[in-house]
Amino acid sequence: MTTSRLNMTGIHRRFGSTVALAGVNLDLRPGEVHALVGENGAGKSTLMKVLSGAVQPDAGAMTLDGQPYTPAGPHLARQRGVAMIYQELTLCPHLSVEANVMLGLEQSRCGFLKRHEHERRVRDALAQLQHPEIEPTAPVATLSVAGQQLVEIARALILDVRVLVLDEPTSSLTREDAQRLFDLMRRLKARGVTVVYISHFLEEVQAVADRFTVLRDGQSVGGGDVRDFSSERIIELMVGRSLTEQFPKVPHEQGEVVLELKDLAGLELPKDVSLQLHRGEILGIAGIVGAGRTELLRAVFGLEAVRSGALIVKAVGQPHTTPRPRIDDGLGLLSEDRKGEGLALTQSIEDNLTYSRLRPYSLLGWLRLGQRRAAVRDWLTKLNVRCAGPEQAVGELSGGNQQKVALGRLLHQQADILLLDEPTRGVDVGSKAEIYRLIGELAAQGKAILVVSSYLPELFGVCDTLAVMTRGRLGEVRPVAAWTPEQVMAEATGG
Numbered sequence: 001m002t003t004s005r006l007n008m009t010g011i012h013r014r015f016g017s018t019v020a021l022a023g024v025n026l027d028l029r030p031g032e033v034h035a036l037v038g039e040n041g042a043g044k045s046t047l048m049k050v051l052s053g054a055v056q057p058d059a060g061a062m063t064l065d066g067q068p069y070t071p072a073g074p075h076l077a078r079q080r081g082v083a084m085i086y087q088e089l090t091l092c093p094h095l096s097v098e099a100n101v102m103l104g105l106e107q108s109r110c111g112f113l114k115r116h117e118h119e120r121r122v123r124d125a126l127a128q129l130q131h132p133e134i135e136p137t138a139p140v141a142t143l144s145v146a147g148q149q150l151v152e153i154a155r156a157l158i159l160d161v162r163v164l165v166l167d168e169p170t171s172s173l174t175r176e177d178a179q180r181l182f183d184l185m186r187r188l189k190a191r192g193v194t195v196v197y198i199s200h201f202l203e204e205v206q207a208v209a210d211r212f213t214v215l216r217d218g219q220s221v222g223g224g225d226v227r228d229f230s231s232e233r234i235i236e237l238m239v240g241r242s243l244t245e246q247f248p249k250v251p252h253e254q255g256e257v258v259l260e261l262k263d264l265a266g267l268e269l270p271k272d273v274s275l276q277l278h279r280g281e282i283l284g285i286a287g288i289v290g291a292g293r294t295e296l297l298r299a300v301f302g303l304e305a306v307r308s309g310a311l312i313v314k315a316v317g318q319p320h321t322t323p324r325p326r327i328d329d330g331l332g333l334l335s336e337d338r339k340g341e342g343l344a345l346t347q348s349i350e351d352n353l354t355y356s357r358l359r360p361y362s363l364l365g366w367l368r369l370g371q372r373r374a375a376v377r378d379w380l381t382k383l384n385v386r387c388a389g390p391e392q393a394v395g396e397l398s399g400g401n402q403q404k405v406a407l408g409r410l411l412h413q414q415a416d417i418l419l420l421d422e423p424t425r426g427v428d429v430g431s432k433a434e435i436y437r438l439i440g441e442l443a444a445q446g447k448a449i450l451v452v453s454s455y456l457p458e459l460f461g462v463c464d465t466l467a468v469m470t471r472g473r474l475g476e477v478r479p480v481a482a483w484t485p486e487q488v489m490a491e492a493t494g495g
Contacts, residue, residue, distance in 0.1 A: 006082075008024065010061065011026075021050070021057070034196050036196055037212055037234065054073070064163075078159055087168040091151060091152065100140050102122065105159070134151070164188065168199060203231075206226055216238065222237040238428070246436075247461030250440030252440065252444040256278065256279055259331075259417050264296075271471070277417065280448070281448055282463045283451065284452075289454065291471060313330070314329075332417070336452070348391050348392065349387060357413040375412075400432075
């Protein structure tokens with residue numbers, strides 16, 4: 001169908017001196033999957049917040065199925081059939097699945113909630129997602145991140161949804177759950193629902209989307225039928241230039257072993273993991289969600305208890321302890337949960353970058369703030385962080401720039417052994433390339449780097465060696481050239 005389902009014309013939005021949207025136009029059709037792509041900070045999230053009623057535009061107009069559409073808030077937008085599922089989940093963890101799904105949509109009779117009707121509708125929604133095993137009575141806090149994301153999607157299905165916005169929906173899903181989500185999108189599309197799909201994974205965009213729109217610097221700069229554009233052309237529209245290398249190569253050589261694990265086991269995961277990591281080596285660990293990869297990095301860094309096994313750093317056996325001694329040993333961990341535990345979002349960039357090593361700026365118990373700020377400015381230049389200055393709150397930065405600050409903290413604390421858990425999650429294509437180049441440069445400097453990633457092209461494009469983790473156990477470490485993606489997936493799924 002070519003008639004318009006939702007039309008946005010000349011949408012402007014400013015936050016103080018920052019222009020987030022500068023006259024964006026967007027046209028969505030019934031029964032299509034429309035991809036919205038662009039770098040971090042391009043305006044995608046702000047535009048979708050305008051669409052969902054969470055943010056009011058300064059100028060512009062919207063129509064929904066030919067009628068004026070000016071939602072004063074998300075609840076009114078949902079009543080009109082427009083629902084948004086954010087990358088950062090908006091659930092009440094202490095409430096049940098049923099309560100979360102029906103929040104704001106409760107049905108009652110004579111002052112009493114219609115519990116049986118609620119449960120029926122929630123079970124129907126979960127059945128559509130092909131996850132009937134999720135109990136409506138279960139507290140949301142007991143579910144995995146992937147399970148919580150499915151609850152968010154179930155909230156949208158309860159409505160007579162006409163426009164469903166999915167913001168990076170596969171970032172926390174397993175490969176199997178992602179495929180189920182794609183199947184659901186196709187079923188919704190067949191029912192005439194419009195799906196807006198925001199993703200940094202262009203292979204997903206090309207697999208599920210019909211049309212796309214590119215935002216850059218708060219403006220719509222191109223788009224069309226997905227089948228008419230190559231990935232390279234879409235990337236050029238996103239970054240405003242030709243990106244010659246998605247995975248920049250920086251020559252580096254392996255040296256001596258600096259980290260060795262011997263039969264390392266956590267309370268549950270990992271299970272008897274042994275590996276050697278060399279100076280100047282980028283070693284990747286593949287596997288499905290729940291395989292124990294994150295638990296392995298956290299156990300090495302001292303964030304999770306170790307039941308047995310040995311940890312040897314630079315030929316010296318280390319006791320199982322807390323993160324501070326690990327930092328002193330030269331280890332640094334980049335968390336997969338950047339906003340939950342990787343950064344203090346309300347604090348400044350300079351605080352976040354220097355928290356783990358304040359000694360260089362300390363004199364008689366006082367911080368020399370001017371000296372620290374000068375050092376932070378140097379780091380921001382080296383890392384090419386786009387910001388207003390060291391004093392800006394890190395939560396105001398785009399995802400890619402936040403990730404650079406998180407990486408910068410490890411470098412500032414002089415880490416020799418970098419444990420990187422999903423280092424480019426939620427990061428745009430241009431920033432990914434910068435982070436990949438930085439990882440290569442660090443290896444060339446003699447840093448040892450252990451990378452956990454669920455994105456196979458990243459592992460194959462960046463790493464020297466690769467191993468697969470399955471059910472808490474780590475397989476053989478081999479050169480990347482000795483693997484194929486099919487072999488990695490077969491081993492990851494126990495095939």
